[in-house]
Amino acid sequence: MKEKKELFLLARIEEACEHLYAPVIFDFCDEAMQKKIGNHLAHCQAGYQFDGGFPDATRKMLGLYPLDWDPAYIQWPMMAVRFQRTFAFDHRNVLGELMGLGITRDCLGDIRLDDKEAQIVFKAQIAPFLKQNFKKIKGRKIQPVYYEKEEIKPFVLKFKDLNLTVNSPRIDAIIGKIWGLSRQDAVTAVSQGRVRINYEEETRKDAHLSAGDIISFRGKGKAVIDAFEGESKKGKQRLRIKKYI
Numbered sequence: 001m002k003e004k005k006e007l008f009l010l011a012r013i014e015e016a017c018e019h020l021y022a023p024v025i026f027d028f029c030d031e032a033m034q035k036k037i038g039n040h041l042a043h044c045q046a047g048y049q050f051d052g053g054f055p056d057a058t059r060k061m062l063g064l065y066p067l068d069w070d071p072a073y074i075q076w077p078m079m080a081v082r083f084q085r086t087f088a089f090d091h092r093n094v095l096g097e098l099m100g101l102g103i104t105r106d107c108l109g110d111i112r113l114d115d116k117e118a119q120i121v122f123k124a125q126i127a128p129f130l131k132q133n134f135k136k137i138k139g140r141k142i143q144p145v146y147y148e149k150e151e152i153k154p155f156v157l158k159f160k161d162l163n164l165t166v167n168s169p170r171i172d173a174i175i176g177k178i179w180g181l182s183r184q185d186a187v188t189a190v191s192q193g194r195v196r197i198n199y200e201e202e203t204r205k206d207a208h209l210s211a212g213d214i215i216s217f218r219g220k221g222k223a224v225i226d227a228f229e230g231e232s233k234k235g236k237q238r239l240r241i242k243k244y245i
Contacts, residue, residue, distance in 0.1 A: 006033065010040050016064055017044040023074045026062040027106035027123060028052070032199040032216070037062060051076050052109050053121045054154035059109045061123075077124040078109060080152040081134070083142040084117050094118060097137050101129075112155035119153055159224075159242040166237050169228070171195065171215075172205045178241055179220050194218040 009026070016024045029037070034050055041048050041064075049071045052060035063074045094111050098120070109121030122130065127146065136142060147153075166173040175195060176186035187205045189195055195202055196216040197209065209215070213225045226240040 006036065009033070010037070013037060013040065013062070013064065014044065017041070017046040020046050020064055020066050023063055023065040023069065023071075025074070025077060026064075028059045028061055028109045028121075029106065030199075031058055032196055032201075034060060034062075035199045047071060049074065051078075053078055053080065053149060053152040054110075056154065056157050057110045057121065059121075061109075076149055078121055078149050078152075079124045079127055080119055080121050080147045080149075081130060081144045082117050082119045082147065082153065083144045085113065085115070086142075087138075087140055089118075089137050093137050094120065098134065101133050103129075110155070114155065119155060121152060124149075158245050160245050161226075162223075162241040162243055164239055164241060165232050165234075166239065169208045169210070169237055169239075170205070171197070171202060171207045171209055174209055174225070174239070175215060175217060178215070178223050178243060179217060189217065 009029075013026065037048075045067065047065045047067050047069065049063045049065075050060035051063065051074075052058065053076075061076060061078060063071065063076065065071055065074060091111050091113060094113075095108075098108060099105070103122075103126060107123040107126050110119075111121075112119050130144075131146065134144060162178065164174075164177045166177050172183060172186040172190055175181065175189065176183055181189070190205045191203055193201050193203055194217060196218075197207070198214050199216065209225055211225050211227050215223045215225070217223075222244040224242045226242050229238040229240060232238050
């Protein structure tokens with residue numbers, strides 16, 4: 001089903017490129033889809049740009065525009081809502097509440113939280129619906145305040161530095177160490193297509209990773225291999241990881 005949706009989106013984008021007289025905006029997509037779109041657009045006679053509302057955004061809208069058009073004039077149809085964290089909740093709670101209201105993922109950009117507040121970037125078209133219906137999380141009231149695109153707050157991604165040792169630079173060994181999985185559970189996750197390397201699915205359990213590789217693990221999180229730092233006294237690989245928190 002997901003593959004069919006991706007193919008349908010790429011077909012829509014290609015069709016838009018063939019009849020492009022003014023900017024056309026497509027809904028939010030993740031980094032993996034952005035990479036596929038970028039590869040696809042390499043052969044199209046059109047300019048394009050991704051925008052998620054702030055510099056470190058991961059989920060972004062796609063804007064197509066004629067080659068003689070200045071992309072600075074694109075009107076991105078997105079807004080943000082922010083609210084205080086007066087009780088305990090996480091990213092999954094926020095996303096679950098929104099999807100429970102019937103909002104699809106492609107209408108939502110990044111959901112970011114810090115110690116004091118949360119921010120959701122979203123497609124401007126759904127603002128009236130959100131204002132009417134998005135009033136609680138985990139059954140508790142929130143006080144949402146809405147902002148135009150120019151007022152979207154930049155939330156910087158935070159990392160936790162990990163120094164690990166592994167028997168080999170294989171994908172199953174590394175994700176097992178980062179997320180505390182047994183070797184069998186790590187192998188199963190890879191074979192099920194839950195792990196992406198540099199935003200592309202990797203199902204080979206013995207694939208070797210390199211410094212700079214970005215690991216996206218569905219349901220677990222994301223990490224970057226910062227560096228390999230040689231061997232330990234016991235002959236294991238030492239590596240430094242930046243794990244998103």
